[in-house]
Amino acid sequence: MRPSQRQSDELRPLSLTRGYTAHAEGSVLIQIGQTRVLCTASVETSVPPFLRGKDQGWVTAEYGMLPRATHTRSAREAAKGKQTGRTQEIQRLIGRSLRAVTDLAALGERQITLDCDVLQADGGTRCAAITGAWVALHDACAKLVAEGVLPSNPVREHVAAISVGIVDGKPVLDLDYAEDSNCDTDMNVIMTGSGGIVEIQGTAEGTPFSRAELTALVDLADTGIRQLVAAQTQAIKG
Amino acid sequence: MRPSQRQSDELRPLSLTRGYTAHAEGSVLIQIGQTRVLCTASVETSVPPFLRGKDQGWVTAEYGMLPRATHTRSAREAAKGKQTGRTQEIQRLIGRSLRAVTDLAALGERQITLDCDVLQADGGTRCAAITGAWVALHDACAKLVAEGVLPSNPVREHVAAISVGIVDGKPVLDLDYAEDSNCDTDMNVIMTGSGGIVEIQGTAEGTPFSRAELTALVDLADTGIRQLVAAQTQAIKG
Amino acid sequence: MRPSQRQSDELRPLSLTRGYTAHAEGSVLIQIGQTRVLCTASVETSVPPFLRGKDQGWVTAEYGMLPRATHTRSAREAAKGKQTGRTQEIQRLIGRSLRAVTDLAALGERQITLDCDVLQADGGTRCAAITGAWVALHDACAKLVAEGVLPSNPVREHVAAISVGIVDGKPVLDLDYAEDSNCDTDMNVIMTGSGGIVEIQGTAEGTPFSRAELTALVDLADTGIRQLVAAQTQAIKG
Amino acid sequence: MRPSQRQSDELRPLSLTRGYTAHAEGSVLIQIGQTRVLCTASVETSVPPFLRGKDQGWVTAEYGMLPRATHTRSAREAAKGKQTGRTQEIQRLIGRSLRAVTDLAALGERQITLDCDVLQADGGTRCAAITGAWVALHDACAKLVAEGVLPSNPVREHVAAISVGIVDGKPVLDLDYAEDSNCDTDMNVIMTGSGGIVEIQGTAEGTPFSRAELTALVDLADTGIRQLVAAQTQAIKG
């Protein structure tokens, strides 16, 4: 039995709260189990230097964790004066995932920045960030459409992310911190609403994993992603 | 009439939510009007180098603002690689205010760090941070007492903070962003539960202010602080 | 009796030496007791980005302390790679104070930077910096008038600063280091030549202070500021 | 046909030159096609703080690219004052991969740092770094055995890495720069000598990839890894 009493293919309870803060063009609190991430989308009418004059937009992300989002306090990155390698890896991943489903040309010369700040961490924060940020991005683009700035929403399809892993020799879906810190293999899978794989990152923390285990893990992830996409669909209707 | 339709001596609606996040020894969300600050207290069993072996503790604070807590996105300090002068001023102020009411010797060789992170900003974030952080600090110390680590709570009395200012020639209490960005004088007053002044910082943004105006502003602040202290008292009972 | 044998309302001996260095448009050494601060004003024909094209000028300040200005050597900020929070607080304060008495529109698209470098510290360095920097600023503007660049001096009135505090339960004026490191309350008051308050910053280092003490401290400061303004008046005539 | 005239499952010419520089305990130049990476292993008798007194060692990696290893000069990270997110991602990956096949307890309280510096880049630098660093690590450990410091080599088995990707709709092995900058999917696979997967990182740069494509890519990688492992085996015999 898993520490959380869940089935091996069972997601933690999930909620997506839109309009969590007032100023951002999109603002979503995603809560999955005890993990809570605030995702805001900010629209700016300028693009990074390498895109200037190219008649297309950009979607990027920044990730942060409040110092006491975790069991023990970790140093504030702003105070240390630099972001860790982990933070940079995660924010690059979020940005890539969202760009994969956005029509950047249709966005025009605009940049949308997704700030994903972890208020409370219990495993799976990068996956929650991607899943929540998609809703914030969609909301921000919908606002541009509602304001007549864009003719249609440049977000082409859903994207969501989930972790899977091998814990005590068994593939499980959506690891919490207790499982994550104790697993043999940890994998993050990012898929579109139509089932295409956007990114897969699997790491053997202990024993290397086999081709068969890889297949089993991607199967599990696929199950989870479908539920996340359904929740996103529900949320943007709400 | 004030933009928010409040009387000149009227606070915005206030709430203090304890246990807002799970891991910290104290965790309080303070909301005053549209300003929301998450204050967590983290207890560590080590002290800064200058206090080692001196048989006393330390209380310190860090302050941050999520990039899109504000009307337009501001750059993430962790990404820029340094904290602004404003951030440093504020976190030094929070730390000083809380130390003023804490018996550091009674705390023993422990450090309590108050992380005050602004989720949404609408004026008065530093004052909200102090008022909320006091509750988080008190909770963290109460936990040490409950665990038998300390014989009694080293927080000697309340401390709370409020902004006052002169807007359109008239002294007002608890400025929101619309007033703050348009005032002649902006003042933050920090007082204890028994009415002692811990810190006063007043700045003429436009016309200098007179001795009479100083008196009127401190009177207003005194009124506000009493209400904040009452709310703190209520909160720690809850 | 005070360590320096002064009366409670007595300033330390003060001198303002203009033209202390040769290159700056204004260059003043202020000495008050053992505290010595070199204040230079540099005129540049560009303004910060946020003011470009707005047809107004800017006055800003930087503050530094030579490593051995103090009793024990403190690390050089340039070597550490960052300015402390204290340094940033002080230079922001100096800049605000001088802007409060300068007609920025009349200055035109120019920036004047006041560099305040402490050669020797014995308490009250930030107040000395403001009082001395006003003379340097006035001199630099007078030079622009003399050169026919400006029709009249955009410095509208005097501004000066002094510390007051409660030492051994008694309000005193112009604390030196011995008093400053041993006081209950430390307050900096910045006033214009016509007696308006530009900034007040009071901190209870030990026991909080009362409303009556606040009044007494501001009275004392008022007395001191008048003498500083008289000295400035004398200096710019010289 | 591929730009390099290779078959879809054909590696570029590979060489592993041991003892490329004189001082390091292990020093290997790996050349695969036009990509050249110098990998050195340095043994130090101290471990990172989090491992002190835990009676085990550590293997870590740093990655760098000479400014003109690439078609156009890129800024020197030492001059910019920070490592890019890409650099940090890569060096974390190299370290994890090598630790996966090293018996850290058997290494004792020692740290081995693998410096992987790219002298010339033509795609696949991170994979080349892992494959070459393994040989340098093995050499450094063999030296410790030869010197009687360790009873046996703590490197338990081979680890090697290769890139695969989908170019013009077709899965190919070992992408060079021309293919890498033009592919739909880019994947790095890291496997042990016995065929276990240590890490898999796949990214859809354009169209998302399917489950079937994932399988095809891992098949290709498996083929390549076997050849790399054979070359490593040959090299350490030489």
Added chain:
Amino acid sequence: MRPSQRQSDELRPLSLTRGYTAHAEGSVLIQIGQTRVLCTASVETSVPPFLRGKDQGWVTAEYGMLPRATHTRSAREAAKGKQTGRTQEIQRLIGRSLRAVTDLAALGERQITLDCDVLQADGGTRCAAITGAWVALHDACAKLVAEGVLPSNPVREHVAAISVGIVDGKPVLDLDYAEDSNCDTDMNVIMTGSGGIVEIQGTAEGTPFSRAELTALVDLADTGIRQLVAAQTQAIKG
């Protein structure tokens, strides 16, 4: 006898390998004894801000040392986040030396950056860098001539550098690490092909040196420089 069995006026074996890497406009590996430095020249069509619109070019240099180029590993500057004073001194020296023999006006609005990266260090790395970088610079300029971009090579004459020193009381040429770390005086002399001195830097590590010793050292350097210039001449013909 010297540790390397050389005569006091004998250079170490020298080789200059052009085209060592493929992408740079000039790329030279210089090897002198066990010291190996890779020098690449990169041509960019922009100049530093202070030269914009002045119708002339610029030649600059950056210097780095791979962490394990030395007997014991030194920290990677990119990881530490700053270049040491030594690194900055050396790269400024290389840039000055090359500019001394380049007609910057004839170069046009172009910047050539010489990256000098030490792959293996055994004393004399800065001198090797200058001598090798000259060849890379010459090659890059020759390429601009060959492409019809420039009418003639703006490199006016040779420049080369050599170390001399007093070891065990005796002047010697071209110190290796064993001598360098054990000498009384260490001097680097940089001369043009026609025998003019471009730079001389001599430091007494132990006993100060006399005027006579200065003369003897410069005599030795002159001998060495002639051989280096001959080798450069040979290399660019090759």
Added chain:
Amino acid sequence: MRPSQRQSDELRPLSLTRGYTAHAEGSVLIQIGQTRVLCTASVETSVPPFLRGKDQGWVTAEYGMLPRATHTRSAREAAKGKQTGRTQEIQRLIGRSLRAVTDLAALGERQITLDCDVLQADGGTRCAAITGAWVALHDACAKLVAEGVLPSNPVREHVAAISVGIVDGKPVLDLDYAEDSNCDTDMNVIMTGSGGIVEIQGTAEGTPFSRAELTALVDLADTGIRQLVAAQTQAIKG
């Protein structure tokens, strides 16, 4: 004729003011022409890590220039967050020069830091810093002797520095800014009281210099150094 109407071998007027500031163990203002440098010596009872337990002391230096010491304001290094290469070169040079005449073993486990801050610059600041710092160092050591901490002064002999150069084809002594910014060759020579050369650094800014010119320049420097040493001798008697 020189811009300053001096003979080619004539120093600018020189003064050495001891006890310029109150706190440092040695504090000297050196003024040579319009160049003014404040040199303080601070004694600390700890040594850098690489000397711990080695039963010897260390002498080191830091150099800074006030932002408006120069004709146009230069950016404050503390605000930029790093010291320039020029600053680092100079402070390393000052430290080396003073260590060359100090018996570090006799100093015991102490570090003396010489802070050399340029209040006003008119050429030759690094040479003035060395010459002035020697007096501050000597004073600080004399104080240790006077206090009975050391049996005798560990400063073995004088060291002083002067610039020489070739201006308009003619060798001159002690260049001021007007000459320095317009010379063909600029050379700093550092010699001991007994005439040994501690450091020589000569750079051809324009035309390379000949062996004969080198000799002429060192002759001139020798003349200047004798006068500086006489002034130091006079000063420490005073």
